[in-house]
Amino acid sequence: MKKLGKKHIIIFACITALILAVSIVSFKTGNNAVSNIIGTVISPVQSGTAAVVRGTKNFAVNIFSSGKNARENEKLKAEIASLNDQLRMVEGYKTENEKLRSMLQLAESRSDFESTAANVIGRSIDELHSTITIDKGTRHNIKKNAVVYTADGLVGRVSEAGYNFSKVQTIFDAESAVSAICLRSGDMGIVEGSSLSTGGICTMNYIDKSAKTVVGDMVETSAAGGIFPQGILIGKITQIKEDNRALTLSAVVETSVNPNNLDKVLVITDVIAK
Amino acid sequence: MKTVNNLKKLTGIYIVFLLQSLIFENIRIFSCPPDILIAATIVLSVSSEIKSAALLGGFAGLLTDVMYGRVFGINILMYMYLGLLVSLAVDKKSDNSPLIMGWISFVCIALMEIVVALLKSMFGYPSSAGFLTANIFVKGIFGAIFAFLYVLLREKVAKRRKKALSGEEDAQ
Incomplete structure (x- = not known):
């Protein structure tokens, strides 16, 4: 087993004290400036990756859902297979389009508040806490405690709004x-x-x-x-x-x-x- | 060279974080998502110096805190000490076989889950022994598999590289 030198112990003690100080300040004041700055830098990368993952997921779902039909078509006419691929892609766009359209209709149907659409770029769900991260923040006029919902129903509220990302405390969170x-x-x-x-x-x-x-x-x-x-x-x-x-x-x-x-x-x- | 290695490892941690928050958080086994971020931190910390291991852990915790944390800093401290303790406890020069690394990963994840559960109960959050057990087993076993596969792959790549190098030397 390695041993930690005196110099290292002092460095780690200082870092621990510094982080604890930042934690206490951010907990007491509710001001997460450090978190916001870093989040602003990394959220665009996460947003891009989320878009790729979403696209791949939609494509995979469409492949699995139409797998049976594709097998029958292969038996009948092999040349239709290439057209099916195109169809699957179109269906993917159609599903997404329908989803966006229903969200738009929902946003327009509520005349008592204005809404903006956002993509989920990350989630962290355990037995007590349920948080999702979205790709819009104060830059898009989103404030702390802003209500988050979908065409299906209530999702939660914004617990922390960064510049171009926000953390959403969902209704499943133990503190919600x-x-x-x-x-x-x-x-x-x-x-x-x-x-x-x-x-x-x-x-x-x-x-x-x-x-x-x-x-x-x-x-x-x-x-x-x-x-x-x-x-x-x-x-x-x-x-x-x-x-x-x-x-x-x-x-x-x-x-x-x-x-x-x-x-x-x-x-x-x-x-x-x- | 050391800086390049650290940068490579930090990039690895970031990629694992993206995979964890976009893919693995959607998977549920007994209501628990598998956690590859802890496993990656452990595996990369074993092959790092003490300071680098703490840096890797701290970076993993920082990402978690920034994107999901309630109180900024808690995850940074937890992951930093995880990296530090793993690096201190496991000798990087000794021959850590895939199986041993799997076990190390399982034990570390189990200990971390117990610490998290204790902290939660200290702060008055409800905790369930059943969920803790499920968490330990799902995250622990998944982490162990991840560590096992990672070390196995690394060994194979190293062997192949060695073979290629010796082939080149023979040719010369």
């Missing part, structure tokens, strides 16, 4: 809390990400015991918390139970957004006062 309302019954609650909720499951807590919510009810955001605007779909209730102290009800919500399949999102940049 979203004020929510049941569409049918009007019962209110707080949708929280929970430990081990990485598979698209959240918990709606603090529902009044006399609530008329039933399994199958749809849940959407209520404007109560001040961050999330009203009317963005969160998901569907799949289970209702009493909480530990039997004072309120809590429900398991199957979210309409799957954190593992996100590649394009919309970010609210401005709320228009009515």
Whole structure:
């Protein structure tokens, strides 16, 4: 086993102290200047790589999905194979086009806020934290706490906005809390990400015991918390139970957004006062 | 030469980071994503001097902190000390076979996961023994396979290069 010299020990102690000092300052002030500067430099590379990965993924998905048809076509006419390749590429563009079109329609349908589209360029999901990184930041008018959603429903909020990238705390994060309302019954609650909720499951807590919510009810955001605007779909209730102290009800919500399949999102940049 | 080697290794870490955040984070085995960034840090740290190993670890942590970190610096410190400890504990001159490197990688990842779980419970985050076990096994086994394959490939490349060089010498 190697030994660490005195000089090395002093150097590492100094580096550790310096990093801890920066950590404490950024934690207390919420100002991550160092992180922002480095993130601004590396996010374009990550954005480019994400685009290549996305393109390859779309191409592979199209190949697998049309594999059966391609085999039949090969048996019938070999020369159609080359045309199928072209078709697959067109279908890839079509799928992406449809996705973008639905997002555009969604952005236009909400007249109470302005949104901008962003690509997901990275994700880090463990049992407690669920963060995605998008390729737009303060340069594109995205601010901290800006709401992130897709055509399917709510994704989360911007926890940190860099110059050309932003970190998004998704609703599956253990520290996330979203004020929510049941569409049918009007019962209110707080949708929280929970430990081990990485598979698209959240918990709606603090529902009044006399609530008329039933399994199958749809849940959407209520404007109560001040961050999330009203009317963005969160998901569907799949289970209702009493909480530990039997004072309120809590429900398991199957979210309409799957954190593992996100590649394009919309970010609210401005709320228009009515 | 040392600087060039370090730059090569830093580039390697960056490529692994991109692969991890764009591809491997999407894979789920028992709800856990495999982690090749830790494995790469361990493998590259073994073949580095103490300072280079700490630099590599620190760089891996920096990337993680910048793109996903909650509190800037925590991952830098964790990865830096991981690199440092691996470099201190494993003699780079000794013959580290692919199997041994796989084991080293597994043990290091398991220890790091336990430290992370302890830190989380210290700060009041809910933790689950089942998830910790799954994390250790998924990340540990995946890391061990990564380290095994990396060292195996490196050995084969080195052997081929040696053969080519000796062939050239014979020809001369």
